Amino acid sequence: MTQDRLQIRAAAEQDRDSILAVHRNAFGQAEGSVIAKLVDEMLDDASGDPTLSLVAETDVQLVGHLLMTSARIEPDPGQVSARILAPLAVVHNRQRQGIGRRLIQAALHQLTQQGVALVFVLGYPDYYRQFGFRPAGALGLQASYPIPPQNADAWMVKELTPGTINHCQGTVRCSNALDHPKYWIE
Numbered sequence: 001m002t003q004d005r006l007q008i009r010a011a012a013e014q015d016r017d018s019i020l021a022v023h024r025n026a027f028g029q030a031e032g033s034v035i036a037k038l039v040d041e042m043l044d045d046a047s048g049d050p051t052l053s054l055v056a057e058t059d060v061q062l063v064g065h066l067l068m069t070s071a072r073i074e075p076d077p078g079q080v081s082a083r084i085l086a087p088l089a090v091v092h093n094r095q096r097q098g099i100g101r102r103l104i105q106a107a108l109h110q111l112t113q114q115g116v117a118l119v120f121v122l123g124y125p126d127y128y129r130q131f132g133f134r135p136a137g138a139l140g141l142q143a144s145y146p147i148p149p150q151n152a153d154a155w156m157v158k159e160l161t162p163g164t165i166n167h168c169q170g171t172v173r174c175s176n177a178l179d180h181p182k183y184w185i186e
């Protein structure tokens with residue numbers, strides 16, 4: 001198979017249907033439609049400022065998508081700037097080819113440039129650990145809804161501004177679209 005070119009770029013409004021198709025494919029039939037509906041809502045939800053939306057594109061189609069939305073920590077007198085990485089998806093036949101890695105690295109780079117201090121994620125601990133994410137609950141940063149104890153390590157944080165966590169503890173509040181317990185199970 002010839003290796004096609006892959007680029008990471010900002011999503012455009014006309015990508016919407018293709019983005020939803022990426023999530024349906026990556027997450028499978030049952031979960032995929034739930035996630036696609038959530039992404040559709042998140043992209044229209046101003047409370048999450050969904051402006052960091054990246055796609056991975058080959059010559060012929062979109063094969064990956066990553067979305068960052070805003071978060072705030074309560075109580076937080078210092079108003080730390082934070083984001084939540086959710087969701088991330090790569091289509092089945094292109095998984096384990098470094099596409100998720102490229103999307104994450106590009107997003108973290110942009111957030112660093114913007115001066116964002118913390119990034120949260122609820123996902124595979126072994127996957128996100130390699131990008132510098134650490135279990136957040138043990139550091140005093142609780143998820144919007146309690147994560148089942150057996151999945152506690154899946155709620156993770158990465159410090160883009162070193163030292164932030166030393167003076168910032170509390171509960172992470174997410175955008176309206178993500179603010180439902182069903183999305184906080186892992």
Ligand SMILES: CC(C)(COP(=O)(O)OP(=O)(O)OC[C@H]1O[C@@H](n2cnc3c(N)ncnc32)[C@H](O)[C@@H]1OP(=O)(O)O)[C@@H](O)C(=O)NCCC(=O)NCCS
Pocket residue numbers: 026027087088089090091094095096097098099100101102122123124126127
């Ligand atoms: C999880 C997902 C986003 C990873 O994207 P990907 O493009 O397949 O992953 P990458 O190729 O960038 O993986 C980078 C490294 O992580 C490893 N890795 C991939 N998926 C992993 C997982 N679930 N757990 C642990 N490590 C994983 C890869 O083997 C690779 O290691 P290497 O660099 O030593 O080869 C993708 O598989 C996916 O969309 N899955 C279905 C949807 C999903 O579950 N999304 C939720 C993410 S929390």
